[in-house]
Amino acid sequence: MSFSNLLMKSTANPGVFLTVTRQGHVLRGKPPGVARTLEQRLREETVTDVEVAARVNIGFPQLKESRSAQLKTRLEHLKAQRASKQLEQLARNNKLLIDLDKVQQIYVKTTGQHDLRLLADHYGVFEHLYGSAYFVPRVPLTINYQLGEGLLSPVHNGNVIKPAEALKAPEISFDGKIDPITGKTATGDTYWTLVATNPDAHYSQQATECLHWFIANIPNGQVKEGQVLAEYLPPFPPRGVGYQRMVFVLYKQDSRLDLSSYQLAEQDYANLEKRNFSTLDFYRQNQEQLTPAGLAFFQTNWDESLTQFYHNVLKLKEPVYEYDFPKAYLSDQKFFPLKQPFNLYMDKHRDQKVLNKEYLERKLAQTHPFEGPEQPLRYPNAHAIRDVPSWLRTEIRKRRLGQGRVQDY
Incomplete structure (x- = not known):
């Protein structure tokens, strides 16, 4: 039966329940709205090509x-x-x-x-590095930041590591003689490439990452013997932007590769423009010789150590970001605000600075300069509050229990 005949049958007999499949979901029951709305909705559905939208596994099979x-x-x-x-x-x-x-x-x-x-996938690592591609790590990566004598801060599945803990290059180890497919010891020499990037550090180009470390042609898992194309740069998330991700990707090579085009000069160590990097473009250019085999990542956010890092290393003014919240909408003031606490309603229409000053003065008035604040009541709810309006009774009860806005000052 064609769509038009099916539509006519359903509209001619209102008691007939129409079954429609939309994006894999079966809708049963009467169609919403009139027949014209149903036809338009069915024709306006965005059809996604499964072969185009399907994710691609670019890693090793097992x-x-x-x-x-x-x-x-x-x-x-x-x-x-x-x-x-x-x-x-x-x-x-x-x-x-x-x-x-x-x-x-x-x-x-x-x-x-x-x-x-x-x-x-949960943290969006594959989406922001490879688009619609992903891979299952076959070679476990062990990454530890040295904090002191015998103290290590490991990189473990998206944990939080502060910039002060990640100032120096971490110690990286993995089994370089393993075959990622069979899991057995490989015959002959093996070569690897390690790339560490920050997909959240978009400073000049929104579609690129910040390259923090690049070591190519690592023989048999000996990271210290690899070719360092970009020296390690510690993470430097600006103040106020929240958490950023540091991602380490280990690639398996078929043989030694000439990746000198990614060489970063020594004088460009702190040049953020020269550290713009695209993992997707890098993989597309070298996907015939490189296959991602290992993965590790952690999160980091601003701390006090970054102030000197921006000034002394990056030679930049430290950026500080703040949220700009729009002002709350206030309707016209009413003469009798029914069913609203009187004091809170009036506070909405007062100057915020005057209100803050009032709360601070009230708190300081109850604080002795040498003995500290007054001792709270042991059983606050056991003391009756009489002969006061209901809004004031609620305010006194909150003050006794340490609740409400007064705790912000």
């Missing part, structure tokens, strides 16, 4: 054992655990210790990297 082989290995492990008398005795005596490092290794090897991919 070869797994068959389900039967995995089940066999698991059953053998359970059988060995249950047959161990020593293990049972330790468990009964509450002396069984679990090696958490081994648990972490198993987690990273099994589902840890898939969880990292979901977290990166």
Whole structure:
């Protein structure tokens, strides 16, 4: 049946329920509105090409054992655990210790990297770096910032690291001899590229990132032996912009590559214009030789150490951003504001500076210069409040309980 016949049938008999599919959702029941509205809505639906909108996996595939082989290995492990008398005795005596490092290794090897991919999607890492592409990290990255003697600040799935903690280049380690597809030791030499960017540091061009670190041709996972194309630049989120993301992406190379076009001169270390970078363009130009294999990222926001960093390193005035909130709408003042607290209604139409001064004076009047503020009542609600209007009774009760606007001053 054609659309026009279906439409005529549904309008001719109002009792007929029409079933329509819109963007994969089935609408059952009477069509909303008149027939003309239904026809227009069905024709105006934006049809998305599934092949165009589908996300592309640009990472390595993973070869797994068959389900039967995995089940066999698991059953053998359970059988060995249950047959161990020593293990049972330790468990009964509450002396069984679990090696958490081994648990972490198993987690990273099994589902840890898939969880990292979901977290990166949640934080918009793939969307802002690769557009509609993504990848599952196959090579675990271990990144630690040195804080002091024996103190480390690890990069762990989007945790918060302050700029003062990330002033120096972190220690990076990964298994450079592993085959990302099979998970076994690779034969021959392997080469890698590590790129650290900030997709939120848009200073001159909105579509680019800030390049913080670029190390190419890392042999067999030895990061210190790689070719440093851009020295490490600490994160510097401006004051007032909130959190920014620092993303480390590890690429697997087929062989040594000539990436000298990305070389940053020593005198351009603090030149932010020269540090504009596009991960998507970089990958498109080198996707035949590079494949993303590892991922790590953290969040950072402003702290006091950045003031000197802007002045001494970047040679810039420190930017400070503030939110510009529009003024609240106030209707015309009424002679009798019914069902509204009298004092709060009047405060809306008073000068905010005068109001702040009044609250501050009230707070200082109850504070002794040497003994401090008055001691609060032990049981505030047990003291009756009589012979005062209802709005004042509510105000006194809030003051006793430490609630309301008075706590802002």
